[in-house]
Amino acid sequence: MSDAPEISTPSFAMVRTLGLVSVICGIIIVGIYQVTLPAVNANKKLALERQVFKVIPSAKKVVTYFATPTGIIAAEGQDQPPAQGTIFYAVYDEANKLAGIAAEASSSGYADQVRVLYAYDVEKQAITGIGVISMRETPGIGDKILTDQAFLKNFEALDVHLADDMKALANAVKTVKHGTKTNPWQIDAIAGATVTSKAVGRGINESAQTLLPKLVPHLEQLKNKESPHDPN
Amino acid sequence: MTPTKTPPSSFDEFLDGIWKQNPIFVMVLGMCPTLAVTVSAVNAISMGLATTFVLGMSCMLVSMLRSAIPKQVRIASYIVIIATFVTVVDYAIQAISLDLYEALGAYIKLIVANCVLLGRAEAHAAKNPPLPATFNALGMGLGFTLGLFMIGCVREILGAGKLFGVALFGDHFQPWVVMVLPPGGFFVLAFWLIVFAAFRHFGNKRNAQLQGAQP
Amino acid sequence: MSMELRTSPHQHSGRDVPVIMRNVVYAMLPICAFSIWQYGLSAAALILVVTVSCLLAERINNQITCTVNTLSDWSATITGVILALTLPPSFPLWMGAVAGFASIWLGKSLFGGLGQNPFNPALIGRAFVQAAFPTAISTWAPAFSAHRFSEFIPSSLTAPFMTPPDIALWAKQQGIDAFTGATPLARWKFENISASAMDFLTGHVTASAGETSAILILLCGLYLAARKFLDWRIPVSVLGSAMLLAWVFHLVQPERYPSPTFVLLSGGLMLGAWFMATDMATSPVTPRGIWLYGALIGILTVVIRYFGGLTEGVMYAILIANAAGPLLDQFNQPRILGGKRGKS
Numbered sequence: 001m002s003d004a005p006e007i008s009t010p011s012f013a014m015v016r017t018l019g020l021v022s023v024i025c026g027i028i029i030v031g032i033y034q035v036t037l038p039a040v041n042a043n044k045k046l047a048l049e050r051q052v053f054k055v056i057p058s059a060k061k062v063v064t065y066f067a068t069p070t071g072i073i074a075a076e077g078q079d080q081p082p083a084q085g086t087i088f089y090a091v092y093d094e095a096n097k098l099a100g101i102a103a104e105a106s107s108s109g110y111a112d113q114v115r116v117l118y119a120y121d122v123e124k125q126a127i128t129g130i131g132v133i134s135m136r137e138t139p140g141i142g143d144k145i146l147t148d149q150a151f152l153k154n155f156e157a158l159d160v161h162l163a164d165d166m167k168a169l170a171n172a173v174k175t176v177k178h179g180t181k182t183n184p185w186q187i188d189a190i191a192g193a194t195v196t197s198k199a200v201g202r203g204i205n206e207s208a209q210t211l212l213p214k215l216v217p218h219l220e221q222l223k224n225k226e227s228p229h230d231p232n
Numbered sequence: 233m234t235p236t237k238t239p240p241s242s243f244d245e246f247l248d249g250i251w252k253q254n255p256i257f258v259m260v261l262g263m264c265p266t267l268a269v270t271v272s273a274v275n276a277i278s279m280g281l282a283t284t285f286v287l288g289m290s291c292m293l294v295s296m297l298r299s300a301i302p303k304q305v306r307i308a309s310y311i312v313i314i315a316t317f318v319t320v321v322d323y324a325i326q327a328i329s330l331d332l333y334e335a336l337g338a339y340i341k342l343i344v345a346n347c348v349l350l351g352r353a354e355a356h357a358a359k360n361p362p363l364p365a366t367f368n369a370l371g372m373g374l375g376f377t378l379g380l381f382m383i384g385c386v387r388e389i390l391g392a393g394k395l396f397g398v399a400l401f402g403d404h405f406q407p408w409v410v411m412v413l414p415p416g417g418f419f420v421l422a423f424w425l426i427v428f429a430a431f432r433h434f435g436n437k438r439n440a441q442l443q444g445a446q447p
Numbered sequence: 448m449s450m451e452l453r454t455s456p457h458q459h460s461g462r463d464v465p466v467i468m469r470n471v472v473y474a475m476l477p478i479c480a481f482s483i484w485q486y487g488l489s490a491a492a493l494i495l496v497v498t499v500s501c502l503l504a505e506r507i508n509n510q511i512t513c514t515v516n517t518l519s520d521w522s523a524t525i526t527g528v529i530l531a532l533t534l535p536p537s538f539p540l541w542m543g544a545v546a547g548f549a550s551i552w553l554g555k556s557l558f559g560g561l562g563q564n565p566f567n568p569a570l571i572g573r574a575f576v577q578a579a580f581p582t583a584i585s586t587w588a589p590a591f592s593a594h595r596f597s598e599f600i601p602s603s604l605t606a607p608f609m610t611p612p613d614i615a616l617w618a619k620q621q622g623i624d625a626f627t628g629a630t631p632l633a634r635w636k637f638e639n640i641s642a643s644a645m646d647f648l649t650g651h652v653t654a655s656a657g658e659t660s661a662i663l664i665l666l667c668g669l670y671l672a673a674r675k676f677l678d679w680r681i682p683v684s685v686l687g688s689a690m691l692l693a694w695v696f697h698l699v700q701p702e703r704y705p706s707p708t709f710v711l712l713s714g715g716l717m718l719g720a721w722f723m724a725t726d727m728a729t730s731p732v733t734p735r736g737i738w739l740y741g742a743l744i745g746i747l748t749v750v751i752r753y754f755g756g757l758t759e760g761v762m763y764a765i766l767i768a769n770a771a772g773p774l775l776d777q778f779n780q781p782r783i784l785g786g787k788r789g790k791s
Contacts, residue, residue, distance in 0.1 A: 014304060017297075017300055017301050017302060017305060018305055018308060018312075020300070021312050021313060024316075025313060025315075028320060029316055029319050029320070032319070032323050032324065033323060035323075036324060036326065036327035039326075039327035039328075040326045040327050043327065044330065046330075138409065141581055191633075192633075404610045406580065406583070406605075406609055406611070408579040408580070409578065409580065409581055410575065411579070413578060419553075
């Protein structure tokens with residue numbers, strides 16, 4: 001094709017250059033990671049605590065755990081749960097008593113994932129509050145899940161008790177049409193924001209169905225801790 | 233006017249990036265973040281500054297390494313360099329504010345794919361010494377920031393009745409929801425493009441008239 | 448010196464754009480009058496403000512682009528009147544003005560003016576305010592309130608850029624207890640209550656300013672069709688396909704899906720089928736294309752109403768069909784006499 005043969009660069013030079021570039025870049029990335037890590041972790045912890053305090057007002061301390069099919073293990077500063085594990089937060093009040101469990105539920109809504117944090121009350125075996133972590137629902141319609149009092153009332157005591165075999169919820173959490181809620185495990189949708197309401201219900205159902213069977217049999221482990229291990 | 237140590241063209245190039253060759257309104261590059269993160273002025277400025285930082289640093293490095301990088305692997309090298317600084321910015325924003333990090337979402341990582349960056353590296357930094365290259369890149373970055381800011385302002389004022397989070401019109405302001413939705417980005421971008429095009433149009437006309445009058 | 452060579456057509460029927468457009472405006476006057484009778488001052492002011500803002504937008508556009516004055520072709524007037532009729536009667540006037548400007552600028556001027564616009568400008572305006580002010584555009588006012596000719600519905604007079612006051616409160620003060628603030632379509636969708644056909648025919652339903660009386664719209668549309676100012680095939684295929692699809696659903700699950708009459712008479716389907724889908728600039732011209740275009744609108748309307756997140760689907764159905772129009776034309780070119788089969 002080309003009339004004048006180009007001065008070909010020896011492969012070695014290419015490899016050398018790419019290697020050099022990669023080394024420089026690698027050093028920069030590792031450096032910035034080390035520098036920012038403490039601040040990033042502190043930020044994450046703060047953000048999580050802020051969310052948890054919103055759904056469990058009596059909270060004083062939040063400890064991250066992973067629920068696995070074989071038992072509960074403390075997170076010890078780890079970010080990702082092991083295989084088949086689910087992340088959840090044990091929340092303790094001032095007297096170091098277990099005030100509740102918080103966990104995240106997410107499902108796709110009208111625009112994007114709707115991520116909510118819900119509080120699970122151990123005694124009532126019910127969900128006692130939700131807070132939105134992030135969503136991009138239509139302002140004025142979908143974001144009513146934050147403000148609509150009738151909708152939030154669904155989560156004062158949303159029944160999620162397990163079936164006798166401890167394998168799944170006795171009754172799946174379900175979002176129903178506005179005004180047709182008859183059972184404590186149903187969520188009354190907001191008229192005009194059905195898609196978002198359903199996303200919340202679906203997310204909570206999925207999360208509760210996977211988390212609670214792994215968590216409830218081992219609850220004593222969390223309750224009887226006099227001084228819960230602080231991973232931070 | 234020009235800083236003493238730089239060649240005379242550097243400062244002009246810096247200004248060019250901001251106005252005459254504005255990456256958003258004139259070159260129409262980097263539309264992905266332009267449409268996606270400009271829902272508020274703060275988001276727009278943070279995104280712009282993050283991009284400016286990546287632009288400046290990567291162009292400087294590209295320019296410094298320009299004689300060492302063989303032609304055949306230049307794009308790969310540029311991308312690696314750009315990706316590095318995007319990672320830097322990604323961590324930095326996480327460390328500064330998680331809220332901002334959530335608001336900007338995937339678009340911080342997508343700075344890698346912003347054509348302004350590769351365009352600058354390929355068209356300018358690879359052919360010029362580090363100082364002018366950095367100046368040019370910073371000008372472009374600030375031009376990009378200015379563009380994002382102009383869009384972000386309009387969208388935040390109409391879409392939320394606020395500017396920098398401060399309410400401007402009192403409690404009863406009716407937000408134009410469409411402005412914070414994706415279509416709003418297109419509308420406002422189009423509006424500014426029209427304004428810029430009109431400026432150029434009438435500017436050219438006046439120049440033509442002046443030139444016609446001179447001889 | 449001067450010799451004129453002309454190609455066909457050699458004779459003009461005398462019907463140019465202004466004549467057609469003016470007649471469409473005439474045909475809409477009874478609908479406007481009925482709307483004013485129902486909602487009083489607010490409806491009158493809304494129709495006026497929206498139309499004037501459309502005309503103003505057109506005028507400003509003429510000024511900026513230095514084109515000839517296009518106000519006299521009546522198209523901006525039509526856009527304004529249709530747009531006003533699709534808005535709720537209690538819609539704040541300033542939002543109406545925003546809708547007017549959006550419809551002319553976004554829907555028409557940007558594409559190059561009348562005839563170049565792929566979408567119905569009035570519906571573009573409505574889609575814009577639907578996205579911008581979702582709450583206001585789904586807030587409905589009661590019809591036939593006692594003082595409707597002496598005072599405005601409070602939300603109409605909202606100061607520019609401000610949130611309209613609550614209508615439910617005002618309705619209660621007016622002594623209208625049964626007012627729910629939901630359209631028949633919303634009541635069907637969320638509460639499964641169907642309104643009776645009689646209510647629709649006489650206008651005793653909650654709805655947009657100009658879509659309450661199905662029978663009046665039908666008569667006005669028939670007048671236009673009879674005088675050949677609109678293509679009768681479009682409304683027939685729109686209404687026919689919607690009715691057919693609704694009938695099938697109703698047969699399969701009568702307790703879940705409403706009767707075809709309800710689908711036909713509720714919401715904006717009548718108004719859309721006769722006055723918006725038939726817009727000449729945005730509908731196909733080939734015979735088969737026209738039928739398909741109408742059917743697409745009817746089917747999409749029913750599908751959006753039944754399965755979508757919105758209660759009303761006519762607007763988006765028409766806009767989508769507008770977009771599909773040129774494609775329908777291209778695939779349905781009639782065979783030229785003597786041409787080969789299968790080639791267009």
